[in-house]
Amino acid sequence: MSKLKGVRKLSIFVEIVLFSFRVFFYVFALVDVYTEKDTVDEFYLVLTWLVIAMIVPICYWIPLVYKRSMYYCFAELLLNGSLTIYAMQTTNSYTALFIIAALTVSFHLERRYYWLIAVMAFFPFIEFILQGISLEDENPYFFIFNHWLLLMIGFGFNLIIKAYKNTENLNRIIEEQNQTLVQYARQIEHLTLVEERNRMARDLHDTLGHSFISYIVGLDAVSYLMDSNPSEAKKRIEELRDYASGSLNQVRETIHEIGTETDISLTSNLSAIIDEFSEYTNTNVTFKIVDEEYVLQHSIRMTLLRCLQEGLTNAKRHGHATEVIVTLSFLEHEVELVIHDNGTGTDQVEYGFGLSSMKERLAVLNGELQVDSNKKQGTMVKCQIPFRRG
Incomplete structure (x- = not known):
């Protein structure tokens, strides 16, 4: 400046x-x-x-x-x-x-x-x-x-x-476009956090709400039995303790399984991100789904979401793309996300912070990142994560 x-x-x-x-x-x-x-x-x-x-x-x-x-x-x-x-x-x-x-x-x-x-x-x-x-x-x-x-x-x-x-x-x-991309990224981050918070709230509400109501009713009954029938009160306390232990295990299982809930599918999440990106950046994005969607682990879902965000951001910020094709493939032994843009491209791909972070996320899941780019021919980013159905 x-x-x-x-x-x-x-x-x-x-x-x-x-x-x-x-x-x-x-x-x-x-x-x-x-x-x-x-x-x-x-x-x-x-x-x-x-x-x-x-x-x-x-x-x-x-x-x-x-x-x-x-x-x-x-x-x-x-x-x-x-x-x-x-x-x-x-x-x-x-x-x-x-x-x-x-x-x-x-x-x-x-x-x-x-x-x-x-x-x-x-x-x-x-x-x-x-x-x-x-x-x-x-x-x-x-x-x-x-x-x-x-x-x-x-x-x-x-x-x-x-x-x-x-x-x-x-x-x-470019500065105006970067500001737009920053705003878009903040929106997506906010949507992702809201989604996670809402799912956790629903699951914990169903589990803890029912459990604590049972505790309150049980303790009210014990308070009346303490004077009239101490032995029965003691029995009820032991029952409440066993119930609390079971509820604790149920909460742990719920938290562990939050990522596998499918009330909002992966394709719906990706589609929402793509729609937001298209709206905020005036970019024509085509979303293709290959084969039938199956349930994925939470870590895989979040990794694919982050890869899509980074791929779209790079296509616009660095490649100045006007059209992007996103393909999500549910294959037999892996799930594959491909982001192909018509941007300026480059003959020498540099792994900056964004691509490096993407590669690290995929490596944790034994996945691979492939980036192919040619000058004036656009860039193709492919994310592959092994996953066996069932």
Whole structure:
């Protein structure tokens, strides 16, 4: 970001320098015409023309105030160019007046008008045509060199600054997309946590709720039996203890089996993530399911969810993909998730934090990660986890 701020400062600095150079150039030209007024034909016409050529173009360009580049370019070319041709005809000699137009106009040109560079580069030869002066003279070569040098300097700054401005715009777009992806990731993380919390709440409510109600009723009965029938109360306490022990084991089993509950299927979870991703990133994602879904362990389900999130995020953030195909295959001895995008791709895959984390998650389950990418042909991420049905 600091680099881009430096480019903006450079652009402003170049504009101020060119503007100041232009003003000084015209002032010196006015002084020169005035001091030579006795030898200048149509002195007042030339003086007026020079003042107009100096003032009118800056109605469209003053640094840090306003700028309408193409209006300035056409005004400068018309007034300066016509004055230059008139001066050549009346003085019967070369004039350097047009070099200021070549410098400033080439700096302001927009891409669709770059053809004017060729016109301005040819302009010195108009003098040869009008005056009939041989190119073998030393002065014409020097004049052409100065003219082309300033033309290239102005056009060079034009290209450099436009390139950095394009880079700045691209960085801004990328930053906006990254913010969108961050928001999407937070949404998915929130949805995942909410899903886990809700399932745990339901399971624990069913188990613990029934158990504690039984304890309360049983203890109320014991409180009445403590005075009237102590032996029966003791028996009831022992029964409650055995029941509590059984309930504890049941809670442990419930917590252990939370991940295998199938009230929300894996395909539904993946589909929800894909829908959220498509909505937040304007990406066309196609979801394909191969063979019939079967129940998976919680650890496998969560790993596949994380792999999908990371794969979609990488496709958009790094590959700038517009289309993604997600294929979930329930095979006989393994479950396979493939994420294929149409992004920019790369000839050399680098395992950053995201891919490394994905690989580690899969390794814990004896799974494998395969990443194939080619420049301009997109990227394919394949996650394979061995699993035997039944």
